[in-house]
Each structure stands twice: as structure tokens, then as C-alpha cells.
Amino acid sequence: MKILLNELTATPWHTRELKEIAEKLQTNTSAGLSEKEAQSRLEEIGLNELEEKKGRSPFKIFISQFNDFMIWILIAAALISGVIIREITDAIVILVILIINSALGFIQEYRAEKALQALKELAAPTAQVVRNNTESQISAKLVVPGDIIKLTAGDLAPADCRIITETNLQADEAILTGESLPVEKTTVTLKRENMPVGDRVNMLFSGTTIVKGRCSAVVIATGKYSEIGKIASLVQEKEEQTPLQKELKTVGAR
Helix, strand or coil, rough: CCHHHHHHHCCCCCHCHHHHHHHHHCCCCCCCCCCCHHHHHHHHHHCCCCCCCCCHHHHHHHHHHCCCHHHHHHHHHHHHHHHHHCCCHHHHHHHHHHHHHHHHHHHHHHHHHHHHHHHHHCCCEEEEEECEEEEEEEEHCCCCCCCEEECCCCCCCCCEEEEEEEEEEEEEEEHHHCCCCCCCCCCCCCCCCCCCHHHHEECCCCCEEEEEEEEEEEEEEHHCCHHHHHHHHHHCCCCCCCCCCHHHHHHHHH
């Protein structure tokens, strides 16, 4: 299964023939995985859900704005100006700048926390899977790479997957691409590897909605390995600096 983990991120699945995909994922496109194999993969890869760092309260987010050493130097400068030198105006200006900086930092981090929650709400609650040649409904969190799933109009894709069969299939991918119009899907193997997500018309992506038709598909990525999972990771990792923080970092580096 460790080999499979590497395949999840390294393989351009939209350029591979279905036979090769089935071999790489060690699955059967008709009968699906066995329950035993599905459980083994679940233990290895983890639940099909977005990874989330421990949430912070608004108070903790605000307090974290004062973790920078240079910020404390400015606070000390404000106290010296106001208490010792008696330059009240300078002290007030410094404190106002610090308050504005903290407010901006708080807003940015708070929005990032909310954005992650919004992404989690896009997850499909259940999935129609084929295992041991039997179709059943399971929690979407239990879906693993190699699972064969069935989707119809109104369903949310529970994971990233390559389409096996389709009938008049269209999907709304606005959450990933911003494209407001539904995308017509196909089973045709594509040639170009470095292709934008929106152009991979033989794929379906976690959190997107089937607006027309039906299909069967093989799951190629779940949780943090999916396209929406990568976005969630970026939302949590990227720390946008305020203008003051950028300036202080520049000054501190001199």
C-alpha cells in the first residue's frame, strides 16, 4: 500500500488508460475491492476527510498576533515614549499602528479558519460503492483509492476519481475552478499531463456536484491527497503577513 500512496500524488491519472489504472490501484473496475482490502487501505491512508489542525478560539488567534519579537519592541518603545520621555503623541501613534496591525492579522487568520470549515461542509456524507461485486451505501469517510463508486444527478463526488462509464454526465466544478457553467464529462483518455484541473474532463473531483447524468468511476485520491484536500492544506499553512509584519521582518534582517 505504500507504493499506492506514492502513486496517488505522482500519477497523472487523466492520461492513463483504465486498464493501467486498475492495475496500479490493484482493483477490479466491475467488482471493486474486497472488504478486507478496503479496510487495509483505510488503515494505511486514513479516513477520507480533510486534515484539520486543532482549532483556535478568536481570543487565541488575537493573542497570537503579539508573538513577534519586533512587535514587543514597538510596545516597549510606546511605553518609553509615553511614560519616560513623555512623548504622548508618539506613543499613541505607535499603539494605534499596533492595534491596526493586530486587527488585520486577526481578520486574515480568522477568515482562514472559516474557509477551512466551509471546505469541510462540501464533503459528501455518503457514497454508493461497489465492493465484492455488491453495491452498497457507506459513509464517504470510508471510501479509499481503488473503490468503484456510482454517481447520479444531485450527488456530491466523495473523492477524486477517474470516470469508467458515463451517460450524459455533467458536473459543477465551481468550487475548484470558479467556472459557473457545468462541465461535460467523458471517458476518453487525455494526452497532456500538465493540464489544469478544469480541463481534466475524464475526472471527477471531491466536493463537486453531478448536475446531469450518471456514471461509475474509480477513486484515485481521498482526503488530503484530493484536489480539495490540497487547497485545505494551503489554507492552513499559508500565513499572510500584514504590511507592518513585512516591514518589521525587513528591518530585522538588516
